[in-house]
Amino acid sequence: MNLESELLRENSRRQADRVVAWVGGDRRRLKELMRVFLTGERVPAQRAAHAVGIFWEKHPEMITPYLGRMFARMQEEGIHDAVRRCVVRGLQCVEIPPGMLGPLANACFEYLSAVETPVAIRCLSMTVLARIAEKEPDLWGELRLVIEQHLPYAGAAFRARAKQVLKVSLLRQESIEREKRERS
DSSP states (O other): OOHHHHHHHOOSHHHHHHHHHHHTTOHHHHHHHHHHHHHSOHHHHHHHHHHHHHHHHHOHHHHGGGHHHHHHHHTSTTOOHHHHHHHHHHHTSSOOOGGGHHHHHHHHHHHHHOTTSOHHHHHHHHHHHHHHHHHSTTHHHHHHHHHHHHGGGOOHHHHHHHHHHHHHHHHHHHHHHHHHHHHO
């Protein structure tokens, strides 16, 4: 299969599923899909993002070696939003390497704060930031502040995700304060 040609043939879930089926568990084929996703032109990378996202759900352990390059790719200037959305969506469900926590938190705070960022990426960024804050509790306050600044102007999707994240944030903050009192 000429993967790039196949990706450009049709932009649909069915086509993405075909590509994922073609990759199967074959690391060489995955490497080819990731090459298009990580280095391809704008449209082929966009189409590959759909297949990568589906594959990531099925085989997260096979994607792990690519996390650093995926993170770098999502930050490239002019990259299609589908690539960013794919990476941020996947990162909400996997163990984030410790060395990536700070830079990823910075990127997600940028996405969350920028009103021109598509709402899906902003909402996914909230979840990733909440997962990072589980490991770095000092981030809860900043995350709450940013969310609360945007809530008055936000649409339904943003508000719904914010409600979930703020609930967890308040519970975690209460737990942290309780632990501090017990230590005193």
